[in-house]
Amino acid sequence: MAPSTGTVHPVRYLALFGVLVVALYALVFFTGDKSATPKLGIDLQGGTRVTLTARTPDGSAPSQDSLKQAQEIIETRVNGLGVSGSEVVVDGDNLVITVPGDDSAQARSLGQTARLYIRPVTGSIDVATRDANRTATPEVPAAETPATDAPAPEAPADGTPTPQNRPFLAQDPTTPEATPAPETTTPAPPVDASSDGTDEGDAAAAEIAAARALRQSSDPTVQQQAVANLDCSVADPLRGNDDPTLPLVACSQDGLNIYLLGPSIIDGQEIADASSVFNSQQSRHEISLSFKTTGSNTWAEFTSANIGKQAAFTLDSKVVSAPTIQGATPAGSATSITGSFTAESAKELANTLKYGSLPLSFAASEAETVSATLGLASLQAALIAGAVGLVLVLLYCLVYYRMLGVLTALSLILSGVMVYAIMVLLGRYIGFTLDLAGMAGLIIGIGMTADSFVVFFERIKDEMREGRSFRSAVPRGWARARRTILSGNAVSFIAAAVLYVLAVGQVRGFAFTLGLTTILDVIVVFLVTWPLVSMASRSAFWSKPSVNGLGAVQEVARERKVAAAASAKETRA
Structure with missing residues (x-):
């Protein structure tokens, strides 16, 4: 009724x-x-298009299955960032990413290979000191002594006290005003064909092999040569193609430091989850990682045996963070990647790590503006x-x-x-x-x-x-x-x-x-x-x-x- x-x-x-x-x-x-x-879509306001060209270590053509898998992962990253109206399509051996607006950095970051490894730090030097020593003396400067001999810093550069409940502390060489350098997330430009007729794929493979031979050698003399000659201001030809079983000479993500790293102890495939968090005690944005069982046990053993030493988180052959281990991390506990992240960059990195690495590394062409089709x-x-x-x-x-x-x-x-x-x-x-x-x-x-x-x-x-x-x-x-x-x-x-x-x-x-x-x-x-x-x-x-x-x-x-x-x-x- x-x-x-x-x-x-x-x-x-x-x-x-x-x-x-x-x-x-x-x-x-x-x-x-x-x-x-x-916000208006691409058809109403235009957007930015970036073409990613697949690069394989041996210079061979990528398989269509690998390209399809890469397309699915990038689409998942787009959904994780909440970027609506984006398009990811396979075009021959390329992936074409189109996002609304004129933010080319966002489109480039979606194509980040995201190969994460955790490596022990055996030596480091800041680029300014190296260049000053090179100017003062003709001898090739060696990397600093391993972190086991040098005292580890007890607090960040800004004097903020170390929170008692954190297992380790970030050793971040950047200034407070600095932010993660956007160019470090930008894929290297395509390698031009050599003048003797070698095609682009062979030239890229040769460049990767040469970088490996210099920067992943076990010979201390070659390592010192790599430290002395590595230019952190140019695109990295090794990006995402380093061998985790070998040592590595790598730049920090901001380009201010060079690290000599040991073989990887944990692969990024062991990441179970990643999220961006704000550390209110340190007033900074961080990425919280939780590992699968094997990775968690390995990290617990490593931290307990290497208190006072550094461990580097490398992403696509760049050192994102090199924290000093302050205490053992129990198995099953979360770990943080620290650095001078903004809220947006922390979210992007966490999203990239969460949804996994791409099966291929990519070189990006210049971003182009897409005019509104309507x-x-x-x-x-x-x-x-x-x-x-x-x-x-x-x-x-x-x-x-x-x-x-x-x-x-x-x-x-x-x-x-x-x-x-x-x-x-x-x-x-x-x-x-x-x-x-x-x-x-x-x-x-x-x-x-x-x-x-x-x-x-x-x-x-x-x-x-x-x-x-x-x-x-x-x-x-x-x-x-x-x-x-x-x-x-x-x-x-x-x-x-x-x-x-x-x-x-x-x-x-x-x-x-x-x-x-x-x-x-x-x-x-x-x-x-x-x-x-x-x-x-x-x-x-x-x-x-x-x-x-x-x-x-x-x-x-x-x-x-x-x-x-x-x-x-x-x-x-």
């Missing part, structure tokens, strides 16, 4: 909706970058289409439903206000970008919302045809309509969810916005339309047939009543 009108409190529903809208716009204007503009004209066309559709819906409702059409217009306007705020917040916090397909989903959502209004209003008419007044017909019509509205929206949402899971590219944007508008349709109908109609049914002015447009329905009810009375009279006769 329908609830009585006395149990309905429409003002409470409207107040709840008002609180939701105020909360959304408070987040828009007082959090994040405080910009009230949604651009401002298409954006304006989409907005015009949406406005025309909205106006036509409103005109139809006003002509057919009169007063109820006014309530429909108000409900659609309030729904649009909420949708806009959500679009802005989704772009800010999960990287959602609104493309033309997504706008099509929003426009279709206008029609779906109008469908819900029509169902409700027709149920009210059905009740009035049975002889009830407008006031009594509204709650009974709502009781019948809401089940239909919920069922219809549930079907639409399931369809949108299935499409989102199975589709790729821009079709997912359409499915996302379609599902979002379906949810908002339910919210608006329950918290706005139904309370407004309920309040109108209690008003003497809005209950007039000439105002609400229900006079014809009431006339039908009277005719039925007269016909029923006449039929009953004939039966008695």
Whole structure:
């Protein structure tokens, strides 16, 4: 049985909706970058495209299986970063990454090989000292004595005390203002073919082999030569192709230090999980690692046997961090990579490590700007289409439903206000970008919302045809309509969810916005339309047939009543 009108409190529903809208716009204007503009997709604002060329150590062509696997891993990294609207496609022996906006560093970082090893530090020297010694004397400077002979630093350079609950402390040579050098995450440029006709693949393989012979030698003399001649300011030809079973001479990620490292003790494949965290005691961003069983046991044994020594975390042949071990790390405990990370760079590195290394290393071409394929004209066309559709819906409702059409217009306007705020917040916090397909989903959502209004209003008419007044017909019509509205929206949402899971590219944007508008349709109908109609049914002015447009329905009810009375009279006769 329908609830009585006395149990309905429409003002409470409207107040709840008002609180939701105020909360959304408070987040828009007082959090994040405080910009009230949604992010646009590649087809509307353009983007940045980076072509990654696969490099194999022997110069052979990469297999299609390896390229497909690399494509899947990069797509997973994109999803982990919340970058919506990006594209990763295989083009011959290349991977082409396109991201919205003009941030080429982000596209390049997605192609990071992400080969992580943990190696013991046997010696180190800062580049400035080496170059000064080279200027002062012709002798080749040797790497500093191993960390076992040199006293380990007891605190960071900024004097911040070491927290007591941390197993080791970062020895970060960078200044406080420094951030991880973006060029260290940029793949090396493709190697040009040599002048004697050697093709590009053979030239790259020869360059990798030469770098290995110099920087991964076990001969101390060759190691000293590598330390003396390594240039940390140029692209690393060995990037991601170092042999973990051999020693390694490597630059720090900021290019300020050179390390002599022993063979790897733990492979990055032993990482179970990685996440970016903020260390409030040290006021810095870090990457927290948890290892699988084998890696965790190895790390526990290594830290207990090497207290006071350094261990280097190398990523693609660069030293990300070289902490000094302050105590043994129990098996199963998390470990941190420290350095001068920003919140964004820490998240990117954690995401890269979490989803695994690529089966191939890649060289990147110069980033190129992709102009909007549709651009401002298409954006304006989409907005015009949406406005025309909205106006036509409103005109139809006003002509057919009169007063109820006014309530429909108000409900659609309030729904649009909420949708806009959500679009802005989704772009800010999960990287959602609104493309033309997504706008099509929003426009279709206008029609779906109008469908819900029509169902409700027709149920009210059905009740009035049975002889009830407008006031009594509204709650009974709502009781019948809401089940239909919920069922219809549930079907639409399931369809949108299935499409989102199975589709790729821009079709997912359409499915996302379609599902979002379906949810908002339910919210608006329950918290706005139904309370407004309920309040109108209690008003003497809005209950007039000439105002609400229900006079014809009431006339039908009277005719039925007269016909029923006449039929009953004939039966008695």
